[in-house]
Amino acid sequence: MTTINIIGTGNVAWHLAMALQNEDEYAIQAVAGRSPEALSQFTKLATSCVSVDKLQLCDLTIIAVADDAIKKVLKTIPYTEGLFVHTSGSVSMEVLSMYKNHGVLYPLQSFSKGIPLDFTHIPICIEASHKSNIKVLEKVAFALSEKVQEISSPQRKKLHIAAVFVNNFTNHCYTIAQDICTSNELSFDLLRPLLQHTAQKAVQNSPSKMQTGPAKRNDQETIATHLGHLSDRQQQKVYDILSQAITAYYGKKL
Ligand SMILES: NC(=O)c1ccc[n+]([C@@H]2O[C@H](COP(=O)([O-])OP(=O)(O)OC[C@H]3O[C@@H](n4cnc5c(N)ncnc54)[C@H](OP(=O)(O)O)[C@@H]3O)[C@@H](O)[C@H]2O)c1
Numbered sequence: 001m002t003t004i005n006i007i008g009t010g011n012v013a014w015h016l017a018m019a020l021q022n023e024d025e026y027a028i029q030a031v032a033g034r035s036p037e038a039l040s041q042f043t044k045l046a047t048s049c050v051s052v053d054k055l056q057l058c059d060l061t062i063i064a065v066a067d068d069a070i071k072k073v074l075k076t077i078p079y080t081e082g083l084f085v086h087t088s089g090s091v092s093m094e095v096l097s098m099y100k101n102h103g104v105l106y107p108l109q110s111f112s113k114g115i116p117l118d119f120t121h122i123p124i125c126i127e128a129s130h131k132s133n134i135k136v137l138e139k140v141a142f143a144l145s146e147k148v149q150e151i152s153s154p155q156r157k158k159l160h161i162a163a164v165f166v167n168n169f170t171n172h173c174y175t176i177a178q179d180i181c182t183s184n185e186l187s188f189d190l191l192r193p194l195l196q197h198t199a200q201k202a203v204q205n206s207p208s209k210m211q212t213g214p215a216k217r218n219d220q221e222t223i224a225t226h227l228g229h230l231s232d233r234q235q236q237k238v239y240d241i242l243s244q245a246i247t248a249y250y251g252k253k254l
Contacts, residue, residue, distance in 0.1 A: 002026050002140070005055050007073055008064035009033035009042065011111040012087050016062060016144075017045040019119040023143045029058045041113075052076045059083065060140065062105065067091050074098070083133055089160030092153040093127050103128030103137055106156055107145075110167050123147040125156055173242075176235050208249075215246035 004026055006013050013031065020026050031042040032052040039049040055061075057079045063086040065073050070086055074096070083101040086093075089108070096102035106125040109117065124141040126148060128134045134150060141148040151159065174195060178188045201210045214222040223243050230236045 002060060002136075003029040003058040005030045005032060005058045005061045006046070006064060007032045007052055007055070007061065007077070009035060009038035010064065010066070011113045012107065013062075013064040014041065014113045015111045015117060015119070016064060016087070016107075017042055018116075019144050021045050025143065026140065030055055053078055055079070057081055060085070060136070062087065063096075070095055083128075083136055085128075085137065089163060090157050092157075093129070094153070097129075101129060101133050103133050104153070104156065105137055105141065108159065108163060119144045120146055123149060125149055125151045125159065127152060127156065173238070176238060179232075180235070211246065211250065213246070215243040216250050218247050218251065 002025060004020060006017055006028060009031065013033075017028055017031060020028055028046040030048045030050055031039065031046040032050050032055050033039050034051060042049050052073060053076050055078060059082050061077065061082055061084045063070055063073060063084065067088050067090060070088065070091055080099055083103065084096050084099040085103045085105045086096060087105055087107065089106055093102060093104050104125070104127040106127075107119075108123040108125060111117065122145050124145045124147065126134065126137040126141055127150065128137055138148060138150075177191055180186075181188045181191065198210075201207075214226070223239075227236055227239060230239060
């Protein structure tokens with residue numbers, strides 16, 4: 001039985017705890033955090049819920065706190081033995097180099113606490129200080145998912161940037177679209193089939209081959225009309241910069 005401490009009580013900590021609690025080979029010894037209210041959501045998932053300084057030695061410590069809190073949290077962990085990993089897409093593995101055994105377990109998905117996810121299809125990117133630690137992480141990752149890949153810190157940072165485009169930026173575009181609908185008494189439901197089909201096409205094909213619309217056609221008249229109808233300065237800027245990027249991309253390819 002491998003004992004695990006999870007540090008952090010946010011989205012990733014919750015999803016990891018939910019997935020790991022079903023695995024017989026792993027025991028969540030403790031979940032640690034600074035907010036009693038957040039910790040109370042983990043009482044059924046871990047043997048104990050404590051503050052970080054009260055943690056006891058375990059085999060694997062998973063640090064799932066905000067990127068800029070990782071270094072600070074390390075100072076309060078009361079042991080140095082075992083394997084330490086963080087779950088960040090953009091923080092280098094070296095941040096954990098004070099521990100002999102360290103690595104990264106980066107699940108590539110957008111996690112929101114309370115919204116169920118099937119971990120089986122979530123890619124888990126791993127990296128570790130020694131081959132033996134890779135073996136340990138591979139075992140944990142394969143217990144959770146069928147998609148496990150070893151990647152380096154520089155590759156993970158690039159992957160994280162790509163993920164920001166795929167998830168954060170597209171989602172903000174959905175938000176802009178929803179705001180435009182709301183301010184014109186239109187239901188966003190009208191756009192949901194388009195949203196679904198666009199994502200489905202990009203999943204099944206090369207996204208660069210699926211692009212359509214005025215910017216791809218370099219239809220400057222329509223672009224100017226659309227810009228004129230947008231009263232919100234931020235929306236205008238986003239429309240303009242994305243149109244320019246699309247036109248330049250396909251202009252170059254033609
Ligand atoms: N969310 C995702 O989709 C996703 C996907 C892959 C990887 N990741 C990575 O996973 C890690 C956790 O992300 P998350 O989405 O779970 O974050 P989150 O939901 O915002 O939770 C952050 C956690 O960090 C704790 N924290 C923040 N500042 C702290 C500090 N100064 N000292 C101690 N604890 C502190 C928070 O505690 P309080 O509640 O007390 O503030 C909370 O438990 C990050 O490295 C992130 O990059 C996230």
